[in-house]
Amino acid sequence: MTARRIRITFRHFIHHSRLVQIGLIVALWFVGGQIGKALQLPIPGGVIGMSLALVLLMTGGVSLFSMKRGADWFLAEMLLFFVPAVLGVLDHREFLGLLGLKILAVILLSTVAVMAMTALTVDLIFRWSEKHERLAS
Amino acid sequence: MSDWPLSRLDPALHMLFWSAATVACYLLSKRIYRKWPKWWLTPLAAAPAALIVAALVLKEDYRDYFHSAGWLLALLGPATVAFAVPIYEQRALIRRHWPVLLAGMVVGSLVAMATSWGLAAALGLSGVLQLSLTPRSMSTPFAMQVSGEIGGIPDLTAIFVVMTGVFGAVIGEFLLARMNLRSALARGALFGVGAHGAGTAKAHQIGQVEGAVSGLVMVLVGLLNVLAAPALAHFLR
Incomplete structure (x- = not known):
C-alpha cells in the first residue's frame, strides 16, 4: 500500500508543479538533441523531442496533466525567446539602406502572399469538404 | 562618459544584467500591449526597441548583449x-x-x-x-x-x-x-x-x-x- 501512496503523492506533485513539468519538457528536448546527434539526423532536437512527447502522450506513458502546465508556460512566453534574436538582426549594419529596404520588401510581400494563399487553400477545401459531408449524410 | 562600468562587469553579472533586462522589458511590454493592443506595441517590437535604447545609453555593443542574453534563444527548442x-x-x-x-x-x-x-x-x-x-x-x-x-x-x-x-x-x-x-x-x-x-x-x-x-x-x-x-x-x- 505504501508504494501506491508514494506513487499517488508523486503524481499529485507532478500534476501541480509547473517547474517540474518545465524540467520534463527541457529533458525531452535534451534527449531529442542527443538522439539527433547520435543518428546524425538533419532534424532539430526540439522536433525530435516533440515527437517523443507525442508518443508518450499517445501511449499513456505520460499523462496530459504531467505536461500541460509546463507546456502552457512555454507557449505563452514564446515571444520572449525571440527578443534577443531581433536585436541580433540589428547588428547587421550592411542591411541599412537600399539593400535592407529591398530585402524588407521581399519579406513583406512574400509573407502576405504565403499567408493569404495558405489560408485560402485550407479554407476553400475545408468548406468544400464540409458541404460534401453534409450532402453525403 | 567613456568608462561606463558595464563593459568591465564580471561576465556572470553582465549576463545576469542583460538577461534580467530582457525579461523585464518583455514583461513590461506584454503588460502594455494587453492594455493598448496596437501593432507597434507588440512585445516583439517594443521590447527590442527598449533594449536598444538601453544599449545605446549604456554604450553597449549588440554583440556583448547577444553574448549575454542569447541563451534565451535556445529556449525555442523546449518550446517546440x-x-x-x-x-x-x-x-x-x-x-x-x-x-x-x-x-x-x-x-x-x-x-x-x-x-x-x-x-x-x-x-x-x-x-x-x-x-x-x-x-x-x-x-x-x-x-x-x-x-x-x-x-x-x-x-x-x-x-x-x-x-x-x-x-x-x-x-x-x-x-x-x-x-x-x-x-x-x-x-x-x-x-x-x-x-x-x-x-x-x-x-x-x-x-x-x-x-x-x-x-x-x-x-x-x-x-x-x-x-x-x-x-x-x-x-x-
Missing part, C-alpha cells in the same frame, strides 16, 4: 517540445482534417519559396541573397539546413527568418481581420506556414485550435522542406 500538448489535445480534429492541412502546407511552401526567390530576383538582389531568402518562412533550424543545401548562406537566412517572424505576426493579424476565414484550421495554417514560431505564439493568443494547428503545421512544413531540399537544390543550382 511543448507543441506536443496542444497537438495531442486537438488530435481528433487533426486526424480528421489532415489532407486539408497538407494541401495548405504544400501550397504555402511553394508560394513562400517561389515569391521569395522571384521577388529577390526581380529587385536585382544577388544570387546568394536570392537563395538565402528562399527558405525564410520556416523556423530557424530547418531554414538554415535548407539554405545550406540549396547554396544560400545559413547565417543570413537566420536573419531573414527572424524578420519574417517579427513582421509575419503583425501581417497575419492584419490579414485575419480582412479575410473572411470560416475555419480555425485556416487561421492556424496562415500563421504556422507564414510566420513559424512567432506566428505560432500569436496563433495561441487567438485560439486553442489555431495555436495547435499552427504549431503542427510549422513543424511539418520544416520537415517537408528538409526532405525536399536535395531535389530543390538540383532545381535551383
Whole structure:
C-alpha cells in the first residue's frame, strides 16, 4: 500500500508543479538533441523531442496533466525567446539602406502572399469538404 | 562618459544584467500591449526597441548583449517540445482534417519559396541573397539546413527568418481581420506556414485550435522542406 501512496503523492506533485513539468519538457528536448546527434539526423532536437512527447502522450506513458502546465508556460512566453534574436538582426549594419529596404520588401510581400494563399487553400477545401459531408449524410 | 562600468562587469553579472533586462522589458511590454493592443506595441517590437535604447545609453555593443542574453534563444527548442500538448489535445480534429492541412502546407511552401526567390530576383538582389531568402518562412533550424543545401548562406537566412517572424505576426493579424476565414484550421495554417514560431505564439493568443494547428503545421512544413531540399537544390543550382 505504501508504494501506491508514494506513487499517488508523486503524481499529485507532478500534476501541480509547473517547474517540474518545465524540467520534463527541457529533458525531452535534451534527449531529442542527443538522439539527433547520435543518428546524425538533419532534424532539430526540439522536433525530435516533440515527437517523443507525442508518443508518450499517445501511449499513456505520460499523462496530459504531467505536461500541460509546463507546456502552457512555454507557449505563452514564446515571444520572449525571440527578443534577443531581433536585436541580433540589428547588428547587421550592411542591411541599412537600399539593400535592407529591398530585402524588407521581399519579406513583406512574400509573407502576405504565403499567408493569404495558405489560408485560402485550407479554407476553400475545408468548406468544400464540409458541404460534401453534409450532402453525403 | 567613456568608462561606463558595464563593459568591465564580471561576465556572470553582465549576463545576469542583460538577461534580467530582457525579461523585464518583455514583461513590461506584454503588460502594455494587453492594455493598448496596437501593432507597434507588440512585445516583439517594443521590447527590442527598449533594449536598444538601453544599449545605446549604456554604450553597449549588440554583440556583448547577444553574448549575454542569447541563451534565451535556445529556449525555442523546449518550446517546440511543448507543441506536443496542444497537438495531442486537438488530435481528433487533426486526424480528421489532415489532407486539408497538407494541401495548405504544400501550397504555402511553394508560394513562400517561389515569391521569395522571384521577388529577390526581380529587385536585382544577388544570387546568394536570392537563395538565402528562399527558405525564410520556416523556423530557424530547418531554414538554415535548407539554405545550406540549396547554396544560400545559413547565417543570413537566420536573419531573414527572424524578420519574417517579427513582421509575419503583425501581417497575419492584419490579414485575419480582412479575410473572411470560416475555419480555425485556416487561421492556424496562415500563421504556422507564414510566420513559424512567432506566428505560432500569436496563433495561441487567438485560439486553442489555431495555436495547435499552427504549431503542427510549422513543424511539418520544416520537415517537408528538409526532405525536399536535395531535389530543390538540383532545381535551383
